[in-house]
Amino acid sequence: xxxxxxxxxxxxxxxxxxxxxxxxxxxxxxxxxxxxxxxxxxxxxxxxxxxxxxxxxxxxxxxxxxxxxxxxxxxxxxxxxxxxxxxxxxxxxxxxxxxxxxxxxxx
Amino acid sequence: xxxxxxxxxxxxxxxxxxxxxxxxxxxxxxxxxxxxxxxxxxxxxxxxxxxxxxxxxxxxxxxxxxxxxxxxxxxxxxxxxxxxxxxxxxxxxxxxxxxxxxxxxxxxxxxxxxxxxxxxxxxxxxxxxxxxxxxxxxxxxxxxxxxxxxxxxxxxxxxxxxxxxxxxxxxxxxxxxxxxxxxxxxxxxxxxxxxxxxxxxxxxxxxxxxxxxx
Amino acid sequence: xxxxxxxxxxxxxxxxxxxxxxxxxxxxxxxxxxxxxxxxxxxxxxxxxxxxxxxxxxxxxxxxxxxxxxxxxxxxxxxxxxxxxxxxxxxxxxxxxxxxxxxxxxxxxxxxxxxxxxxxxxxxxxxxxxxxxxxxxxxxxxxxxxxxxxxxxxxxxxxxxxxxxxxxxxxxxxxxxxxxxxxxxxxxxxxxxxxxxxxxxxxxxxxxxxxxxxxxxxxxxxxxxxxxxxxxxxxxxxxxxxxxxxxxxxxxxxxxxxxxxxxxxxxxxxxxxxxxxxxxxxxxxxxxxxxxxxxxxxxxxxxxxxxxxxxxxxxxxxxxxxxxxxxxxxxxxxxxxxxxxxxxxx
Numbered sequence: 001x002x003x004x005x006x007x008x009x010x011x012x013x014x015x016x017x018x019x020x021x022x023x024x025x026x027x028x029x030x031x032x033x034x035x036x037x038x039x040x041x042x043x044x045x046x047x048x049x050x051x052x053x054x055x056x057x058x059x060x061x062x063x064x065x066x067x068x069x070x071x072x073x074x075x076x077x078x079x080x081x082x083x084x085x086x087x088x089x090x091x092x093x094x095x096x097x098x099x100x101x102x103x104x105x106x107x
Numbered sequence: 108x109x110x111x112x113x114x115x116x117x118x119x120x121x122x123x124x125x126x127x128x129x130x131x132x133x134x135x136x137x138x139x140x141x142x143x144x145x146x147x148x149x150x151x152x153x154x155x156x157x158x159x160x161x162x163x164x165x166x167x168x169x170x171x172x173x174x175x176x177x178x179x180x181x182x183x184x185x186x187x188x189x190x191x192x193x194x195x196x197x198x199x200x201x202x203x204x205x206x207x208x209x210x211x212x213x214x215x216x217x218x219x220x221x222x223x224x225x226x227x228x229x230x231x232x233x234x235x236x237x238x239x240x241x242x243x244x245x246x247x248x249x250x251x252x253x254x255x256x257x258x259x260x261x262x263x264x265x266x267x268x269x270x271x272x273x274x275x276x277x278x279x280x281x282x283x284x285x286x287x288x289x290x291x292x293x294x295x296x297x298x299x300x301x302x303x304x305x306x307x308x309x310x311x312x313x314x315x316x317x318x319x320x321x
Numbered sequence: 322x323x324x325x326x327x328x329x330x331x332x333x334x335x336x337x338x339x340x341x342x343x344x345x346x347x348x349x350x351x352x353x354x355x356x357x358x359x360x361x362x363x364x365x366x367x368x369x370x371x372x373x374x375x376x377x378x379x380x381x382x383x384x385x386x387x388x389x390x391x392x393x394x395x396x397x398x399x400x401x402x403x404x405x406x407x408x409x410x411x412x413x414x415x416x417x418x419x420x421x422x423x424x425x426x427x428x429x430x431x432x433x434x435x436x437x438x439x440x441x442x443x444x445x446x447x448x449x450x451x452x453x454x455x456x457x458x459x460x461x462x463x464x465x466x467x468x469x470x471x472x473x474x475x476x477x478x479x480x481x482x483x484x485x486x487x488x489x490x491x492x493x494x495x496x497x498x499x500x501x502x503x504x505x506x507x508x509x510x511x512x513x514x515x516x517x518x519x520x521x522x523x524x525x526x527x528x529x530x531x532x533x534x535x536x537x538x539x540x541x542x543x544x545x546x547x548x549x550x551x552x553x554x555x556x557x558x559x560x561x562x563x564x565x566x567x568x569x570x571x572x573x574x575x576x577x578x579x580x581x582x583x584x585x586x587x588x589x590x591x592x593x594x595x596x597x598x599x600x601x602x603x604x605x606x607x608x609x610x611x612x613x614x615x616x617x618x619x620x621x622x623x624x625x626x627x628x629x630x631x632x633x634x635x636x637x638x639x640x641x642x643x644x645x646x647x648x649x650x651x652x653x654x655x656x657x658x659x660x661x662x663x664x665x666x667x
Contacts, residue, residue: 002418013415018389022422025593051384077452078454213528213529292330294327
């Protein structure tokens, strides 16, 4: 069912920018179009680009915010990419804040 | 007060769940030499049907439904006693249970309330009831209909077990069976050989009425 | 002729006019029950088109994609009997299933049993948050009946009500509400402290208005405690069952509320995302169910100020009530929810 929805209507998760738009919905209560526009603005791309695998895969590599490919050189993934996403989207991410607390890290 | 005005008051007493008023109207009907059967059918039955319709669309809720059912039960008992020749024929006996392994009983409680409101004699075995217990109690209760509820895809197979057990015991033709619950469909009912499927409590009552009428 | 299905998954054949008639009847049913606006003629035409396309799989027009969230996400893999841990399941969702968000859940998907294993679940959350990128929620059901006899300390309203003991039944539900709120806040706090982005209260209201009330109150407390926490309230059905009948939240009686009114209370309590649910009627056709589900969901979306994710799975959101929901119906509903319902997510 997850795959059916992904193909039928999903944004594409980290294949594209779906995870970033989802973040704005869950954390900032943004409606769909507002969240898309916010993320597109921060990434400096068009809203249409947000679901384009080609554009977004290249951009995610450039921004070093994780792609679906595990073996893509020195790409950040998991918590590493979330540090970058928090800065990119100008927001706090709970797991990143926990990481900072646990490592006694001063930003 | 003319007849229709009186009947409207009966209907209103049922909808508002006012058992005191409903009972008083039943007694008044007898004092005024009204036909008790007509008062039941045109007043109390119409009232409880309207209550069922309002419940179905979410305009009235289970506590009110139960209050209305109680009002009808008390009032029709008074009127039935006055009907010559014991015309108060039982509508039938229904045994209901949530199948073994399943602890969900809210839907069943609604079905139970609606069945009682509609004059059925109901034995509720509760939730998490083993198949053989259902059959044993149905025999003791002399049920006409066995209704089972299952909320889970993992427990709906117990409804199939019941059908098989009834066949194995040579009792299948003795009872009508009806199934319901969130994952249950008419396709499932047909597959396991149940006599009927109900989408919701209101449909359950109507299906049981037609099952017993067969 | 159009090959479509009944709500129980059986194939049926309808003419295009019959498809339209069923959609219109489904819309009318939602309008009558919810006292909401019907779909417009162009929207009904669009649904007819989606239902009548010969393709097995239908998808949205480019640019109309929405966000996907997953009730009990990790359990879907556990149920398949694939023996891998929760972090790995979440990685599968993220990297193989292209999930926009993730949801971790324990196999006994209710707050009461989870409270005794919070440290173990926190470990899974913390581990997962290190290796995944997408927003991570922890999901469970309020499941109020677990607090009633024989499974809990409170009297069982499902037994008291049919016996006519209305006041006792109401009191028993009110007692159960207090236990449920406590567990929901305790477990949710634990998961948030472990690194989850938030919590998903799934199948809310399955036990009626008291359960919805408990969820709203728990949401209120969590919002006060954690202002940035993501909180999704997902419902159990299109209207709140009046099992108590008198409970109010913010001066609004909860019993009988439909999605467009439920969402306003979820907002008031502090939810981030609202999960609208419309149950599938297995005795009606897929077009009937689709027309009905889209009408309810669209009204909810229009009333909402927070994102609305419709529940589109087995037996809900027009999807047939079968264990393996057919792709032709799932994809059509998915596309229709995005294009006609204008949902923020599913």
